[in-house]
Amino acid sequence: MTTAAQMKLLAQSFMGRHTDFVFHRRALVRLPIRHILVSFEFDRSSLPEEIRTKCGASLMCCPPPWSGGGVGHTLDRASGFRDRPNFVAEFTEELERANREVLVRFQTLQDVMDYPPIPFPGSEMDCITRSTLLATLGRFEEAARLLAPWIPGQRGWLETDEGIIRKHYRKGSKAWQRQQKSHDIIAEHLANVEKLHDLMVAGKPRPIAALLHDWEAIGARSHRIERYWEPSPFPFELA
Template sequence: MSTAAQVAEIVQPFLEGHSDFVLVGRSVVMKPVGHLMRSFFVDRCSIKGYVQPSWFVATMFGPPPKHRGGAGARLVRGVGYVDDPQTQVRLLEEMELITSEILRNADMDGLPALSWKAEPIFGPGPMTFGMPLLAKGAFAEAAPYLAQALARVDAAVELREAAVRKHRSPDSRPARLDAYTLGRQREAQQGLRTICGLLSVGDTSAIAALLHSWEAAAVKLHKVEHIWQPSPFPFELAS
C-alpha cells in the first residue's frame, strides 16, 4: 500500500513541468474542472509501497452516487513500487504521453471514441453516449441511452435485493456489504428515473437545474471545488 506522501513525491516532477495540473489527494487533475474532469489517479493496493496509476476523462454531471462517467485506463507501464526509481521514470513518461495525446485534446463529443480506445473489449456504455448528448441539448437522442442505463440499474437492483434476502443474519459482513451496494444502486436508480422523467416531458429548465446540481455534487465529492469553473451547458447558451 502506498501513502499519499509517496504519491506526491513520485508525481512532483510532472507537476513542476505542468502548471495547469494540481495534486488533489491521490489525483493529478488538469485545471480547470468544468463539465469534464481530466486527471490521473495513483491508486494503492494491498502490496506495501505499490502504485497502480490510471488516466480518466470524465463527465461531472452524472447521477449519484458517483456523479462521474467517461473513459479511462490503467497506465500499465507506471505500475510498480514507489521506491524503485524506474517506476517513477516509466510513470512520468506515461503521464507525459497521455497528457499530450489524450487529456489536452479531450472534449465532450469525443468521449465515445475515447472509451473505445480505453476499453476496446467492452466499448463505451450508454452513459458515455448519453451524457454528451445531454450537454448539447439533444434530449430526444439522449433519452434512449439514459433509459438503457436505467434498465441496467433496475436489473442490478433486483439481483442485489435477491442477494440481501438470502442472508440469514442482516448483521453479517456480507449482508452489510450487500446492503451498502444496494443503497448506492438505488441512488443511481432514482437519479436516472428523475432525468428520464424530465427528458420525457422536455423540461429544459428542470434538466439544466438537475445537471448543475449534480455537477456541484461531483466537484465536492472529488474535492476539486478550488479549481472548478462552473458554466452554462451548451443547450442553455443556445436557448
C-alpha cells in the same frame, strides 16, 4: 502501498513543467475544472513499492450517488515498482507522453464524446455516462432512447436482489445491513437516472439543466474539488 506523499514527490518534475496540474488525493488534476475532470490517477496497491497509473477524463455530473464515469487508459510504463532501475525517468516520460497525446484531446464535453472506444485494459464509457454526456450536449431524444431499455432491466434486478436479501439475510444483522446499504445505493442511482430520463422524454431543457448542475455540484463535493471547480453553463444552455 505507495503513499500520497511519495506519489507527490515522484510527480514533482512533471508538475514543475505543467503548472496547470495540481496534486490532489493521489491524483494529478488538470485545471480549470468545469464539466470534465481530466487527471492522472495513482491507484492503491497492497505492495509498498508498487504504483499503478492511469489517465483519462470523467464527467462531473454523473447521476448520484456515483460521481464518476468516462474514458481512460492504464499507463503501463508509468506503473510498476518505484525502486526499479530508471523507473523515475520512465514514469516522468510516460506522463509527458500521455499528457501530449491523450489528455490534450480532452478540452470539452464534445471531445469526450468523440474520443474513440478504448479496448481492454482501458476504460470504456458505460451506458449511463454516455446518456448523461448526450444530455449535456442537448441530444435529449438520443439519450432517452439509450436509457429506455436499461431502466426496466435495472428495476428488475433490484426486485430480484430485494428478494435475495429478504430470503438469505436476517433483518438487522450486520450482513443484512451491508447488503441493504448496497441495495439502497443502487436504488438511489436508478431513481436519479429515471428522473433525468423522464425530463428528457418531456423535453424540458431548463429542469434538465438544473438537475445536471445539481449533480455536478455533488460530483465536486464527492471528489473534494470544490475549490477548483468552476460552475459554467452546459452547451445546450448556450445554444
